[in-house]
Amino acid sequence: MSILEARELRRSFATTTGVLRRRIEPVEAVRGVSFHIERGEVFGLLGPNGAGKTTTIKMLITLLLPTSGSATILGHDVVADPRAVRRRIGYVFGGDRGLYERLSALDNLRYFAELYAVPAREQRARIGELLELVGLSGRERERVEGFSRGMRQRLHIARGLLHDPDLLFLDEPSIGIDPVGARELRQTIAGLREQGKTILLTTHYMFEADELCDRIAVIRQGELVATGTPAELKARVSAGSVLEVEVFDALGDRLAIVEGLPRGAVVNHDDRGNQSDARRLGRCRRGCHRRDARRAARHTGRSGRHPAAHPGGRLRRAGRIVSRVHRAARVLVTLWWLQLKIVAVSAFDGVLGVIYPLFFATTAFLMFGQSGNPQALVYAGLGAAVMGTWSAMATSASGALQSQRWQGTLELLVCAPTRLALAVLPVTAALATVALYSLVATLLWGRFVFGIEVSIASPVAFVVALAVTLASLATFGFLLSVTVVRYRTGWALGNLLEYPGWLLCGFLVPLDLFPTWVQWLAQALPPTWGMAAIRSAAAGQAPWGEIAVCAGFGLGYAVLATVLSERLVDSARRHATLALT
Amino acid sequence: MSERRATSDTEPAVLRSSAPTSLWGSFRSSLRVVFVGGVISFRALFNWLNPYIFVPTMLIAPVFQILLFAYVGRSAGVGNDGFYVIGNAVQYASIPCLFAMANTIAGERFTQTLGIVLSTPVNRVALFLGRSLPVVANGWFVAMVALLVGGRVLGVDLPPRVWPGIALCVVVASASCTGLGLLQASIALRVRSTAVLSNVLFGILLVFCGANVALDALPAWMASVGRALPLTHAIEAARRIAGGAALGDVGGLLVREALLGVVFTVAGLLALRYVEAQSRRHATLELQ
Known part of the structure; x- marks a missing residue:
């Protein structure tokens, strides 16, 4: 048998x-x-x-x-x-x-x-x-x-x-x-x-x-x-035969021997090209600055002269700046769209990602509902809606970069001549889109299931406050996520900050319930100011001061994250942690 | 060709099969799969859970969950700190129980060992029960630490005599929640989004099992759903023990919690069997 x-x-x-x-x-x-x-x-x-x-x-x-x-x-x-x-x-x-x-x-x-x-x-x-x-x-x-x-x-x-x-x-x-x-x-x-x-x-x-x-x-x-x-x-098979010869260090007469094989044999020797690649990689690994490596990568294949040496230099320089901005914008938009597709590739992921914050909102609505105070419910309705964006932005961003590490694509991101910031920011921007869906879903959930009517007295100010809050959250998520580049446990930082953020940013708990030192701590987080601005806009008060502080924090976090990302990449290269899963 | 074939007499000892054939032998090997295999697989799949991850996600996060809802309670003017400390500490056991059980499939899928494990003849009941034992222990540990630290931070005083009873409630809660995790693991054989699913189940338990809103205060249909879920009865039992009730007084609640755990475990094992067969049909075993 x-x-x-x-x-x-x-x-x-x-x-x-x-x-x-x-x-x-x-x-x-x-x-x-x-x-x-x-x-x-x-x-x-x-x-x-x-x-x-x-x-x-x-x-x-x-x-x-x-x-x-x-x-x-x-x-x-x-x-x-x-x-x-x-x-x-x-x-x-x-x-x-x-x-x-x-x-x-x-x-x-x-x-x-x-x-x-x-x-x-x-x-x-x-x-x-x-x-x-x-x-x-x-x-x-x-x-x-x-x-x-x-x-x-x-x-x-x-x-x-x-x-x-x-x-x-x-x-x-x-x-x-x-x-x-x-x-x-x-x-x-x-x-x-x-x-x-x-x-x-x-x-x-x-x-x-x-x-x-x-x-x-x-x-x-x-x-x-x-x-x-x-x-x-x-x-x-009588028509002929294939002879594959692998030769290492085939130099001089030995290469001639290989080339002198009987008729019909095809000899490809690509030694030179491979060696030059290896040389380039080897030099990079010995610790050349990443900026140089990026510049080298960007200039590979170019044969033009330096722009400053050209007679029409100023015009060309302006054109080059426009071209760079255009390229950066294209990278941002393309990666944002691709990241959205990654989220949307499974409808299961997309839908459940949006409804996750609803469970916390529901718990809060039930708790505030017990108080019997309609104003308290409105307070919770607005706070819970913005609260969901914190988890989408601050914690999911580091998770998204961690998944790049798991898939082995993190090294590719770092190797690319594009700044890491340009590659990571669209990830948080895509999550901002999901966060926006989540916010709207929570407002609708509160309105139609719990009868919470959130009225917006100053719609324009409200939209601006919301946009600035999301943008500042994106930069905060960016700051958290770049740690993943260096540390494979970096994603835990996002998890660690999820509840403290919910607790401290004034989403559901007024800051004056906390000790003074905690209030100071809370004011270093952009959504604290964003939430205050959103509440002011909803109440018809001018939120511009809070918006400015929120934007300032967001900008500060973006700069910090950009600088940090370069340093962390260098550190990751030094300690060989990019490929660790 | 045939001259180089060795006969069975000349085979080295290492290549002779000695798998148990008797019923007792099979039982013993199944027991080893449960205990020895369970521990090794936990180490294999959760070795990444080093202190840098374990402490923030398993020990600090539940304390902040307790603080969040205790302060929301203060803000809304409802409940007391002790209510939220016990409810959220026990409910947080669901994080290790749900995520870890789902990861017994998702982790294997990630390391591409799922196909190898499922191509072994091992008894699936022993395999998955073995994987659930360390998870129950972990869930218990996480909830007890949250209870201890969360109570200290908020100044909730639980006298020493109530701790053994509460510890027992948490054991039963972790076991029954792991049963739910097993049912979820079967879904993980079919879909990729296990973490999202675990998050959603965690959210459902947060709303329905009375961790932050007592069942009496929930709408009737929600309370009914809550009574059919793990954790609900154990949370209620733990609160009563903390309030001075004897263990005997909450026996009924604990038995109901344990029965729910058994029902979910059996359902999970049956679902695993069914979905494994389906995965062979739909080629979904190795989706990343």
């Missing part, structure tokens, strides 16, 4: 395009794949990226249901009997992820040993032997986050072998590993083959499949286009 039999496996996905007018389009990733694997065989699934290799594997390891077709592993159906299948298979995939970064290698293995029910008395010996097998002995107590890709990959293999599976799935295990690491990995896999393990290996490297596999199936656009032993497949 074959250890694995796949019959006409198919899998289609629905992909979504568009934000407001979403279109769903079906994509067929696997189109009727059939093959079998015998015990002790190393079977290769060879194909380019997007050919359907991983989708096929995921159906076989029970993580995806086939749209049609069937597959059995040791007689157990992957759809009907997933637990029996899972007991008998091991799964290893390529790439950096798939391990608990902050646990040691030993703890990663211990955890999966428990999940695969490896008896406690055997765990220590088995883990020790597997660490020996994959060449990680002596490193097992180190955290995985410090491991190289090659080490991670070997740890993946040890994890996949913990329970001695009948069939091991290796999904592109050598992807992204350097040649030496990949060779060691291939040796490990070859060792498993010698021990008689049955393996399904996917790869897009022909030489890897040729070296390791007994049989190979070539997959393209979800269909198997050829199956056979490596020798059979090679025999079918």
Whole structure:
């Protein structure tokens, strides 16, 4: 009996395009794949990226249901009997992820040993032997986050072998590993083959499949286009052969030898370009000032003369300033719009993000409602509406930048020749838009559910006060969020300040209820002045003094954040904290 | 090819399978998944919760929540400080309980270990119950610290004899809220926005479970909803104990709270089973 039999496996996905007018389009990733694997065989699934290799594997390891077709592993159906299948298979995939970064290698293995029910008395010996097998002995107590890709990959293999599976799935295990690491990995896999393990290996490297596999199936656009032993497949291709030669330090006569290979061989040597990139990066890492790096990046590709040396210099300089302002505005607007799309990409996120402050508003309305004083309810109605903007701006901004860190895009932001401030401010501006929705939602909620009628005596002053309050909050959020650039725990600062901000800024509690020193502290926060201005405008009093102080604080925070962001970036570069998640 | 295949006699010991096959063996391995696996997975998924994050978000924030609502109460002229200290301290246990349970799925998704964990044959009940035990302990700790510090800051005097009873109420509250978290974790298998969902559930508990507005003062329908949610009965029990009631007097409330926890836990486990199957159908396991 074959250890694995796949019959006409198919899998289609629905992909979504568009934000407001979403279109769903079906994509067929696997189109009727059939093959079998015998015990002790190393079977290769060879194909380019997007050919359907991983989708096929995921159906076989029970993580995806086939749209049609069937597959059995040791007689157990992957759809009907997933637990029996899972007991008998091991799964290893390529790439950096798939391990608990902050646990040691030993703890990663211990955890999966428990999940695969490896008896406690055997765990220590088995883990020790597997660490020996994959060449990680002596490193097992180190955290995985410090491991190289090659080490991670070997740890993946040890994890996949913990329970001695009948069939091991290796999904592109050598992807992204350097040649030496990949060779060691291939040796490990070859060792498993010698021990008689049955393996399904996917790869897009022909030489890897040729070296390791007994049989190979070539997959393209979800269909198997050829199956056979490596020798059979090679025999079918008679038109020519592809010889890929990787040469390091290929200089002088050695390069000539490579170029002198038989006719038909194509030799690409891009050594020079790569070295120049490396030189540029290397110099940057040695600590050149970021401004210089940014200037260098901005000037890359330019061949024009310095503007001051040009006869029409003044006019050109003015044009350049206009161009810079235009570019900055375009960056701001584009990033603001993209950030809004990120929020709106899930209607779930967007809607729930707006209604979150309503829970606090509702609690406040219920509490003030108990007092039986209609004026107190109006006070709460206006305060609760503005209160919601504090959490959206001050706390969510740092969360938004933290998610850049998690997604690994923070380094890209810092590398870009644009000032970091230009990249971060639109994030808070997008959140200001969400905050505005939240404010309106709270006012409507108060009006229609609790009957709170907030009248605005001076609408113009009210709008100005609101705009200045939101802008100053955006700068405060900007100040909090730049700490995330340097410290991966920086987002907690936003969380820490959420309740104090609600408590101290006069949203629901008049400042005179606090001790004097607390009142002084509260007056250093822009929304305290913004809230006072909004209440004055609503009552028909002139709010311009409060608005000016609020704007002044906002401006001060913006300048502070801009200066701080540059320093924090330098510090992050020095301490290598940009890539930490 | 066949000559290089080793027979089972020559296989090294490391590659011989020894998974338990008896019922007792399975039970023992499930117990190990609950206790040993639970602790390791908590360390794996919450190692980022270092003191720089834990102290502000878990120890300082609840104190400010207590202060906020105590001062709102003073501003509105309703309630007393003790009422808000107990209500908000116990209610804040929902932060670790809801967020941590959702993170048992979202965190795995982020590290891309979710597929690997779900491709193991481990008993899902043992897996998720194991993950919930450290969460209950954490929820209890957070609420008790908030109670202690919040009470001190506002000058609310809780005599030593009431603390054991209140501590028991908080244990039951944390456990039942973790049940709700488990139900939410099942949704996390299907959707990405787990943090938003946790925030919303936190908000619902804030409004409905009587933390800041007594159930008697809520509209009838809201009070009914509150009685079907975790925390409500435990908060009421803790307030009565603080007011001088004996543990026996609040036994009924605690039993109701515990039953709610069991109902939510069972519902969560069933939902997890269902949604896991659905995720295989809709390919949503590895959405980031």
